[in-house]
Amino acid sequence: MLSRVPCTSFKVISQALDLIGSYADWISSHPEVLGLVLPLMLQGLREPELAQSATFSLKEVLQEGQAHLQPYVADILNASKEAIDKNNLKARDTWRLMSCLGYTLSVVPVDQTMVYLNVLLTPHIQQLQALSTCQPSSDLKAVLQLKINMLSWLFNSLSVHYEDDNATTTAPQSDEPRQQPVLLVMQQVLPVIRQVLHTWVIDPDVVENVCDMMKKAMRTLMDNFRPVVKDVAQLTADMYNSSPQPPMLDLAKQILVLFVADESVNDMAVDLFHSVCTKTISLFQLDVREYPDIIEAFMAFLAQIAKKCPKLLGHENCNILGLFQAGIIGLGMSESPTVKTSCQFLSELIHGYDNLPAAKAVITTHGLSLVERLMRAIGGESPRAVVDSMADVFWALNKWHLESMVKWMNAVVIQDGFPSAKATRAQKEQFARRVLKERVNKRRLKETVQEFTLLWRGLMGTEYAVQTTSIMEDLGAE
Template structure:
């Protein structure tokens, strides 16, 4: 349809009132907005007789045209356009507000395009225009409101408008000069005598110019005026937003003395916060917290500097600010049901400790002496805030509230770790004393939440505790038997805490006797089995050198737990990992005895599942057993490296030199026939095949060279699977097998056969487009496979096991696929393949004879057929071509110059010639090639000069 006012008006009505046509109408209206006709119909749409929706579209269209298509306006029409726009603003001063605001934004864009040459001082002119006495039908309140609305959007439009760096610098200078007009106006408006509506718009205007960059010292008087309205309920939210903008602006830290002078104003909100907390006024508490945090976070260095400085008043005010933040952290009630502000302070506590620990030693000691009591108070607060509510109350919470509380506890744990960086051992002693006092008072049963909180916070700082600490942690662990574990949450947290001490326990094995029984007991309770199995896994992994005395106890309990059928899948898998870790330190005969005892029932069940008709139940059973075996294979490693101290002297020899076979090999050899049966029956199920491949991969990583005796059997299974249905997981394990054994003489035929089978089957997928589109995950993995083979096993690639030309063409096809990860993998292979030609005549010949296909596809991808995000990878391939065939690259690129519309209809012949020139200027410089490709792809896509290009180019 024609872009006429009538058609536009009809389309706008359809957009708002006919949902079925909304998408098509939106597309048409968008094209109308950028059309040349928009300069005409937009004014007609602003008629008094039009609907609000139509008027809004007209005003929005004017803004789009002025902001983005200013070059279409002839120079001799600048003044008339400004006059007409002012007339429309006067027309809509009484509303609708949404239309008026869009017209103001359009005027702001016009001002920014014409200053300073055409319109030398637009801000002054705007103020003067609306201060005239002879504007008909406008009250002083209306004039002030419209003027403030207009002034508010000027800096906002400056921030969002697409401008060159040079132009933005000019405009910033002009707007900074305009502050001499804006600040006095705002100072006169932000007074108690101003109407509430005008005052609120004045606050928004001030916040907008603050965002632009009013130096805080120049706006200090206005800031004092703003603080006077913080108690005004009607203006509270806007006042807080304005003050947060002031104190959080990135440049504010450059004026510490001004911020110090403003601190007393900030501290006055203490009483207001206390009253709001007492009245459960969460909105007011949240607003005050935002203000306090914006000051504290953004000026924490000033706070720290003031504490060791000589200005007593500043020190007192800064300490009061920290205590105010502490009182907000301690807001009464449970988060997020009864309070919603305490979490906002956590970032401040992190920033504060970061600034403290960065101090020089003398200053650090001075500040630490002052702030240690505050941090100890913070610990007291966190111990309260982290506590669970009573079960009856917690059960009434929604699922979302429970999840928020869980995340909140994790944030408290992080904050606890920051506090530990300040307090160190005194913090541990404080918590140990607290726990000891609870036990001595005999109230531990009634105060399980406090005990749980202590355990939680101990677990949070575990990673920071010195491994040599031997006072407080032993005392804590020795208290565990005296605690009545009659609550599931308490038990779980205690178990998680123990697990976090895994590394510390490796230095203090005498404490294992305190924790192992508790972990094993936890596995018997399904409600806490998750925590118990995770903790057992962590502890056994870290204490292998000391776990042997407890091995029978652990393995017996694990066997019972695995056979109980009460645990979840992940818990069974973790137990099996612990079993493998404990068995790793035992003699071969004992290992096999325990394995026979533990695994027999599970292998029998796996065999039973393999005989059943495929179903969801049998699949779940097979996956569980395969995963359990996989984790056992990953952890059961009887060949461990020797342990050395810091000087490199051997402390303990743990590498076993026995001639006994590795247990993983024995089990794998035993179950291979069973795995073959499962593969045959479940070959079309990706989940089962991936689990089998994962099992092989973990076994290979543990056995390494000892995998060789069974390699033929496994390789045969892999080839049969891949020939039937190609899976990406098969390529992954095949790659690892070939890389490990390709240099072994006796494994030559095996690796060669596997490589040939994989390449042959995959290349058949490339013979039909549908095969590629249905298996992009396979293509991605295959490209990675080929890259590794070309890099590490080139002798296999160059042998006549597959078509080198076919592999090269497959890489070209993979490079053109839409998935970014697949493109990256293909480009990686092509780069390796091109560079391999320097030492391989066969590869050099293939790349030379097919390079024109590669260049053609590269140019099409760069020209727009591939996503912008992969252009660096395309550039790297082009770089490889330049390095490998320097003498031919110019000729290959020249082919595109005379092709009309190739590789993009947006490219002119001069653009292509410039691209070739840029490439040939330094064809082996990675940065230069990437820059040339980036510029070329922007031109080809019509993005040169856009905001996207402006933001992307500096990152090259």
């Protein structure tokens, strides 16, 4: 049937390519079909009008049928290099084609892979190096992003660990650790990326592309990323100290979560965490409203560190008081995601009671300020959509600091007009009793918080409260 597709009708060929892509899973179970469909897909790479459909279908087929690619490797690699060298493809078509190369090279011996990649990538790496010395412009930025993302898509799909229960590749087997092509390329490009960032670090799009490239390399290599992790960590710290941006925090989080248990790079983890925290805490001394995206990302960063890498919070160099106070400031932000991530961090920090004596001491000494901030949020200073998250913090305090919680709640009860002018002494006493009683059933605690936030906002019994509560419940269920 494919032989009957009219070669002059790009529309028909495009539809045929889309159809092939949709059958990628079936083709992987019928590898004899690969030889019939690959020529059409590779032919499509030569025509810019067909490149989108060709790269989509090729990516799907190669990913699903990776175990059966060996007879077609040369054809795929040659056609792909020809298409990339012509420079006629759109950016996204080029990136998908790099992904196709990754899947294909995964079944090729590493020495052959590196020969191919050296020929293919050297001009692009040289161009990256040249761009790093140029004055930034929109045209140069587009080229820069194209090159960085080419590496990113390649790193995401090129893995020499591919295995299949029903088939084997011809890649050589050995008891020795296999070389990792992604690692070898990373070692080549890291100095160039550092030069690029020296000029482009203030551009959020370029920074995001670089961080995404690093994360994809790390996800592919996992423990094999170790030879470059110190360099990447130092680069991340330098970037963040120069121009703090959320993608850097996400990259730092991934580095720390993956390598914090590795004693051989323990100093690196401590230094990276300390550097990021010190820089961000300094931003809290300024007008935090100027950095809402960074504050949100930092709270998400801390929540994951508290959950998965608590020993970093217990290190002697950690400014645990500064982080605790940053969390309280985050609770007072107007952006709902920031408030929620701040609650997540504080909850995880409190739950680290047994393993974090420094955190225990800080919370015991400064817990009243946290409870007051929570009460103000419930009283109306924060969006209603986030008060459920306040219940999580109350629940953690009840579990680990109950004796202190009794004192703190009594202290806020006696404050007139707090947390809202509508809050009476009797209402606050009732709220305190119900909150302190709940140490097991978090759902009831959230219901209590929702009830009193309506009461203290003057919304109890209103049609608006009924409608918005229903909407928030639906969103929560999703």
